[in-house]
Every structure is written in C-alpha cells, then in structure tokens.
Amino acid sequence: MLTLKQTRQLRTFLLGSLAWIVALLVFFPIFWMLLTSFKTELDAFSSPPQLFFTPTFENYIQVDSRSNYFHYAMNSVVVSFGATFLGMLLAIPAAYSMAFFETKRTKGTLLWMLSTKMLPPVGVLVPIYLIFKDVGLLDTRTGLILIYTLINLPIMVWMLYTYFKEIPKDILEAARLDGATPMQEILRVLLPISKGGIASTLLLSLILCWNEAFWSLNLTASSAAPLTALVASYSSPEGLFWAKLSAVSTLACAPILIFGWFSQKQLVRGLSFGAVK
Amino acid sequence: MNTSSLPVEHSAQAEESSQSVQSQRRRKSKISLAMVSPSVVVLLAWMIIPLSMTIYFSFIRYNLLYPGDEGFVGLENYYYFMTDAGFTAGLTNTLWLVGSVLLISVVLGVLIAILVDNMFWGRGIVRVLLISPFFIMPTVSALVWKNLLLNPVSGVFAAIWNFFGATPIDWFTHYPLGAIIMIVSWQWVPFAVLMLMTAMQSLDQEQKDAARLDGAGPIAIFWHITLPHLMRPIAVVVMIETIFLLAIFAEIFTTTGGGPGYETTNLAFLIYTQALLEFDVGVASAGGLIAVVIANIAAFMLIRIVGKSLTEKH
Numbered sequence: 230m231l232t233l234k235q236t237r238q239l240r241t242f243l244l245g246s247l248a249w250i251v252a253l254l255v256f257f258p259i260f261w262m263l264l265t266s267f268k269t270e271l272d273a274f275s276s277p278p279q280l281f282f283t284p285t286f287e288n289y290i291q292v293d294s295r296s297n298y299f300h301y302a303m304n305s306v307v308v309s310f311g312a313t314f315l316g317m318l319l320a321i322p323a324a325y326s327m328a329f330f331e332t333k334r335t336k337g338t339l340l341w342m343l344s345t346k347m348l349p350p351v352g353v354l355v356p357i358y359l360i361f362k363d364v365g366l367l368d369t370r371t372g373l374i375l376i377y378t379l380i381n382l383p384i385m386v387w388m389l390y391t392y393f394k395e396i397p398k399d400i401l402e403a404a405r406l407d408g409a410t411p412m413q414e415i416l417r418v419l420l421p422i423s424k425g426g427i428a429s430t431l432l433l434s435l436i437l438c439w440n441e442a443f444w445s446l447n448l449t450a451s452s453a454a455p456l457t458a459l460v461a462s463y464s465s466p467e468g469l470f471w472a473k474l475s476a477v478s479t480l481a482c483a484p485i486l487i488f489g490w491f492s493q494k495q496l497v498r499g500l501s502f503g504a505v506k
Numbered sequence: 507m508n509t510s511s512l513p514v515e516h517s518a519q520a521e522e523s524s525q526s527v528q529s530q531r532r533r534k535s536k537i538s539l540a541m542v543s544p545s546v547v548v549l550l551a552w553m554i555i556p557l558s559m560t561i562y563f564s565f566i567r568y569n570l571l572y573p574g575d576e577g578f579v580g581l582e583n584y585y586y587f588m589t590d591a592g593f594t595a596g597l598t599n600t601l602w603l604v605g606s607v608l609l610i611s612v613v614l615g616v617l618i619a620i621l622v623d624n625m626f627w628g629r630g631i632v633r634v635l636l637i638s639p640f641f642i643m644p645t646v647s648a649l650v651w652k653n654l655l656l657n658p659v660s661g662v663f664a665a666i667w668n669f670f671g672a673t674p675i676d677w678f679t680h681y682p683l684g685a686i687i688m689i690v691s692w693q694w695v696p697f698a699v700l701m702l703m704t705a706m707q708s709l710d711q712e713q714k715d716a717a718r719l720d721g722a723g724p725i726a727i728f729w730h731i732t733l734p735h736l737m738r739p740i741a742v743v744v745m746i747e748t749i750f751l752l753a754i755f756a757e758i759f760t761t762t763g764g765g766p767g768y769e770t771t772n773l774a775f776l777i778y779t780q781a782l783l784e785f786d787v788g789v790a791s792a793g794g795l796i797a798v799v800i801a802n803i804a805a806f807m808l809i810r811i812v813g814k815s816l817t818e819k820h
Contacts, residue, residue, distance in 0.1 A: 245626025251618060252635040258692065259638055261662060262650045277665040278654075319548065322541035330538040338546065345549050347805035349753050351777040352798035353556035355563060355790050358781070360556070379552045382545060411537050440643040442756035443774075447782065457756065460645040464652075464760040471653050478646040489641035490634045497704040504742045505701050506708075 259486075266475035273472040288476035296459060296477060305455040305481075307370050309438035312377035316385045316434055317427075319378070324389035325415055329401060339390065342383040343502060350380075350443050361448060370453045373445060377438045384437070384499055385430050391503035392426025393419070429495030432488055436496075439485050456481040557798070563791035570785035583792035587780070590789075595768035596776040599683060600800075603690065603772055604751040610691045611747060612740055615698025620732060622699075623706045633703065640696040644756040651689045652678065652761045682762050682770045689757055694750075698743045705739035706732075745808045752801050773797045 265273050267284040292298045327335045357376070358367070366372035396419070404418045420427060442457040449458055460481060463474040489496070498506050567579045587593060622633060639647065655662045656677040664674035677685040709732065717727050755774045758764060764771035764779065771779075777797060781790035 241624065241626055244621060244624045245628075248618075248621050248624070248626060248632050249628065251621065252632040255692075255696065256635040256638055257662075258647070258650055258655060259642065261654055262646075265654055273654075274660050276660040277668065278660055278662055319545045323545040326538035326541035330535070332535060332538060338542065342545070342549060344805060345553055346749055347801055348553060348557070349774065349794075349797045349801045350755075351753070351774045352560060352794040352801070354777065355781045355787050355794060356556040356559035359559075359787070379548060382549060386545060411541070436641065440641070442644045443753060446645075446756060446759060447778070457643050457645045460643065460649060461756065461760045463649055464645075474649055474653065478650060482642050482646055485643070486638060486641045489637065493633070493637055493700060494704065497701060500697070500746065501701055501739070501742045502746075505705050505739045 259482075262475045263479055265472055266479045268472045268475075270470065270472045273475070288472050289480075292473070292476050292480065295473060296462075298459070298477060298480065301454060301456050301459040302481070304370060304449075304453055305439055305457075308373045308377060308453070308455055309435050311370065311374040312381065312438050313431055313434040315374060315378045316381050317431065319382060320385035320389055320430070321415065321420075321427075324386050324393050325411075325419060327386070328390050328393035328396075329398060339387065342386055346380075346383050354447060358447065367448060368450045368453045372448055373453060373455070376444045376448070377441060380441075380444075381434050381437055384502070385434055387502045388430045388433065388499035389423075389426060391498060391506075392423050392430075396422055425495070429492055430499060432492045433496055433499040436485050436488060560791045560794050560798075563787050564795050566788055568787040568791075570787060579788070583788040584796070586789050587793045587796065590776075592768045592771055592776045592779075593793075596771050596773045599768075599770065600752065600772040600774075602683060603687060603754060604748060606687050607690050607694055607751055608744060608747055610687075611695045611698040612743060614691075614695045615702050615743065616733075616736060616740070618695070618699045619702035619706050619736075620728070622703055623709075636703075637696045637700045639692050640694070640700065642693070644693065645760050647693050648689055648757040648760040651685075651692070656685055656688075678762060679766070682766060686754075686757055686761065686770050689761070690751070690754060694747055697747065701739050701743050702736055705736055709735050748804055748808060749801075752797075752804065773800070 264280075266288055267286070268279075268282055269285055269287065272279055272282045327339065361367045361372050366375070400422065401414055401418055404414050409417065439455075440457065442461070445455050445457045446461055449455070456477075460474070460478055463470060463477070564583050565578060565580065566576050567582070568576050618636060622629065622636065626632075642650075653661075658664050658674045658676040658679075661674075663677070667674040675681070677688075714727055714731055717731060722730070753774055754772060755778065758770055758772065758775045759778075762770040764775045768776075773793070774797065777790050777793040780786050780793055784790075
C-alpha cells in the first residue's frame with residue numbers, strides 16, 4: 230500500500246513525465262531541423278532517416294555562397310528594425326495621450342485600431358500592389374517598412390497603452406507642474422519608468438516583422454526580399470537541398486526563437502491586446 | 507461603457523466652474539489630438555484608400571494583360587468569382603482550416619496549460635520547448651514539415667509508419683488539407699498554450715484547495731473552477747487566432763500551391779492566384795471584398811463577445 234505522500238509523489242512524477250513527453254514532441258520538428266542542418270545532403274535524404282551520422286559544418290560554411298544568405302538577413306534586419314522604429318515613433322505619443330489624457334473617444338479609438346487588424350490582407354493586396362508598382366515601391370525595403378509599420382501599429386499602441394496605464398498619474402503630473410513640456414515629459418519621465426514595457430513592445434514588433442510572410446512574399450522579388458522569402462525559394466522542386474534548407478532555416482529562426490524564450494511573459498500582454506497579463 | 511460615462515460628465519460640469527481648469531482641459535485635448543492623430547490618420551489611410559480602390563476595381567473590367575479595356579461591368583466580377591470552381595472549394599477549405607485549427611488549439615491548449623501548471627522538475631524548460639513553434643517563421647515550418655517530417659520516403663513519419671509495419675502515407679497527395687491543418691496547428695497550439703499558461707497563474711489556488719477539501723474530484727474542479735476562469739483568455743485566443751487563420755497564405759504557398767486541384771486553396775490563396783498569377787484585378791478585387799465581408803462577419807461576432815471585456819479591464 231502506498232502512503233498518501235507516496236501517491237502524491239508518484240502523481241507528480243507521472244504528470245511531470247507526461248509534460249516532458251508532450252514538450253519534446255512539440256519541439257521535435259525544430260530539433261530535427263537543427264540535426265538535419267549538420268547532415269550531408271545524402272544523409273538528409275536517406276531512408277530511413279538517421280539519428281546518428283558524421284556531422285558536417287559544410288551547410289553553414291556554404292550558406293552565403295550558395296544562397297546569398299547575408300543579403301536576405303540584412304533585408305530582414307533593416308526592415309524589422311525600420312518598421313519597429315517608425316511604429317514606436319507613432320505609437321508612443323498615441324499611447325501616452327490615450328493613457329494619461331483619456332477622453333470619451335479613447336476607448337472607441339482603441340477598439341477601432343484593433344478592428345483594422347480584422348481587415349484581411351488579401352482584401353487590399355491588389356491596390357497596394359498596384360500603388361507600389363506605380364510609385365516604385367515594389368521590391369524595396371521602404372515599401373515593406375511602411376506596410377509592417379501599419380500592420381503592427383495597432384498592437385504596439387495597445388501594448389504600450391496597457392503598460393502606461395499602470396504608471397501612477399502623479400509622477401507625470403509632478404513633472405508637468407515643474408513646467409515640463411509633453412515632449413520632455415515623455416522623454417525624461419515616461420520612457421525611463423516604462424523601460425520594461427517599451428522593450429517588450431519593441432521585441433514583439435521585431436518578432437512579428439521578422440516572421441511576416443504574406444506581404445514579403447507578394448511585394449518583394451529579390452533586392453528587398455527578407456529571410457521568409459529566401460526560405461520560400463527552397464520550395465521549388467529543382468533538386469533536394471534539405472540539409473541546406475535546414476541550415477538556412479536554423480540561422481533564420483534562431484535569433485527570434487531566443488528573443489521569444491526570454492520575453493514569453495511580456496509577449497502575452499501584447500499578443501492578447503492587454504487582455505491576458 | 508455607457509454606465510461609466512455618466513460620472514465623467516458630472517465631474518466635467520463641476521470642473522467648468524473654474525477657468526484655469528477649463529483652459530488646462532483645452533490644452534490637454536489639444537495635446538491628445540496632436541499625439542493620437544498621426545496614428546489614426548495613417549491607419550485610416552491604410553484602411554480607406556486601398557479598400558475604396560478594391561471596391562472601385564471590383565465593378566470594372568480590369569485585367570493587367572489587356573490594358574485599355576476598362577469599363578463598368580456591374581456585378582459581373584462578383585458573378586465570375588462566386589461561380590468559379592475555386593470559390594466553393596476556397597470557402598469550404600477556409601472554414602475547415604480555421605475551424606479545425608481553432609478547435610485543436612483550444613482543446614490541446616487547455617489540456618497542456620493545465621498539465622504544465624503542476625510543479626515538476628524542469629518546468630521552465632518544458633514551457634520554453636512548448637511555445638517555441640510559435641516563433642518559427644511560417645515558411646520554415648511549412649518546408650520543414652513537408653520535406654523532413656511528412657515526406658513519404660525519407661520523412662520521420664514514414665519511418666514511424668514503417669517501424670510499425672504500416673505503409674507510409676503520402677500526406678500531400680492523399681490528405682493535403684489535413685497536412686496543412688497539421689502544420690498550422692503546430693504553429694498555433696503554442697500560442698494558445700502561452701496565453702492559457704499565463705492565465706492559469708492567476709487562478710485562485712485557495713479556491714481549488716477549498717473545493718478539494720469539500721470532496722470535489724479533479725474533473726469537477728476542471729469544469730467548475732478552471733474552465734470558467736479560462737473562458738476569457740480562451741475567447742481572446744479564438745479572436746486573435748481567427749484573424750490570423752483567415753489570412754493563412756505562406757504555408758499553402760510554399761507547400762502545395764493550392765493543389766492538388768483546389769484541395770488546399772483557401773480564399774486568401776484563391777484571390778492571390780486571380781490577382782498576381784492571372785492578373786485579373788477586377789475579379790480578384792471582388793474576391794477581396796468577399797473576404798473582407800467574411801472577416802467582418804467573424805470580427806463583428808468576436809468583438810461583441812470579446813471586445814467589450816478587453817476595454818472593461820482597464
């Protein structure tokens with residue numbers, strides 16, 4: 230017979246093991262991608278797939294010469310940071326004034342911003358494509374930066390708004406009584422206090438831009454194509470380059486995956502428009 | 507919202523008696539207008555300009571391959587789009603894709619969030635592993651699944667099937683939509699897990715302990731305490747996932763190209779083929795508007811359920 234304590238320990242052990250099994254299954258595709266990136270193309274295609282093999286770094290060494298990796302990576306970096314910066318420039322003042330100078334329209338405006346996210350991208354694909362073609366924004370980083378700023382702006386405003394709401398109003402009012410202009414108030418008081426919230430918002434925007442794959446596939450061809458498009462180019466059936474695909478994919482996903490791991494709790498707030506904290 | 511605006515008006519009337527307060531209020535509203543309007547203006551432009559162009563294009567004959575042939579055609583484009591063989595398929599596939607991924611991610615999300623809520627060794631690592639797929643870019647998930655896991659000759663699934671003496675399934679030939687649903691679920695279950703895991707932490711442990719002392723079993727606790735607590739986050743998950751799932755594109759683009767036939771074509775992909783492969787701007791715009799209407803019906807219902815509680819919290 231088991232004692233009560235032993236039953237509880239057994240239960241904890243079984244539930245813990247189950248959780249580990251589920252987690253490893255969920256993570257398996259990523260692990261397998263990492264593993265395949267160290268295989269030769271021949272090993273990558275062997276049947277049955279091999280768990281043990283002689284690892285090679287060939288795929289990583291050749292990643293730039295074979296697929297011009299750094300060109301695409303650079304585009305991803307410029308576009309993600311550009312859109313994030315521009316988005317912050319618009320979102321911080323908006324969220325500041327909504328959180329501290331709330332009017333009757335504030336809640337309506339916030340909900341309206343959320344509703345712009347409901348507009349399916351295909352509904353505006355044709356006109357955006359034609360406008361971009363006419364003004365020469367097709368396949369440019371500037372074009373992608375503009376689109377990404379607009380699609381992420383509602384999320385950024387919402388996320389910052391929920392963080393700013395938590396700051397006691399007195400702190401800002403004290404600065405205002407000392408004669409600070411709104412600009413000084415934001416730069417010298419608000420931003421330093423809400424560093425955490427600002428950082429999470431930046432991170433979320435970077436992640437969303439980095440992984441965006443509707444506009445990047447439709448509006449870029451080569452010169453402004455980011456990593457999502459580079460990876461998509463491996464879908465053409467002109468040969469089997471799975472080990473190289475894996476190496477490129479690993480490099481493309483690693484930074485965002487690590488960002489995500491470190492900021493999972495803060496991201497919940499932004500991704501749920503402040504509804505889950 | 508209606509009830510909360512009343513006391514605000516009262517206090518506003520009281521404030522108006524003092525002139526300095528009044529001028530301060532005017533200054534405040536000027537500041538807030540200057541600060542909110544850039545965001546509002548760009549978003550408004552982003553919604554109105556392309557959308558009105560889509561509406562206009564949808565009523566004219568406009569094919570980029572035959573320039574100079576533009577003319578008003580009334581509802582002809584809508585007729586073409588809706589009688590196209592791809593339309594019914596696209597609509598059904600969209601509903602299947604959104605519906606099944608939502609169901610899978612909510613059910614698995616709740617179960618996994620509850621499982622991970624227990625204390626056990628390495629819980630932090632388990633949580634990180636569980637949410638990882640959400641951060642993988644869609645084109646990578648799609649190609650890794652297609653080539654490394656689901657490939658009928660050298661994929662991992664084929665090896666498992668062979669191990670048990672079964673014939674490996676050629677997923678993308680026999681169950682193409684099923685394969686897409688699998689890939690998309692793998693990306694979005696972690697999102698549900700992330701949200702619900704966080705929500706579980708605010709569950710009142712004392713309430714659970716009290717219920718347990720009263721003799722409530724784990725199932726009763728789940729139905730009467732845990733699930734009601736998770737209803738709001740579940741609603742949020744459903745809302746956010748619906749927005750993204752209606753627009754699934756990259757996964758189809760990189761794996762099946764909508765095929766075989768129309769078997770994996772959703773509305774987003776159908777409109778893309780009309781616009782950028784067949785250059786039929788008119789028909790594609792009509793399709794785009796139909797997608798907007800469908801998304802709005804979904805959004806209207808969802809905002810009614812979820813939207814109100816989003817702002818009430820603050």
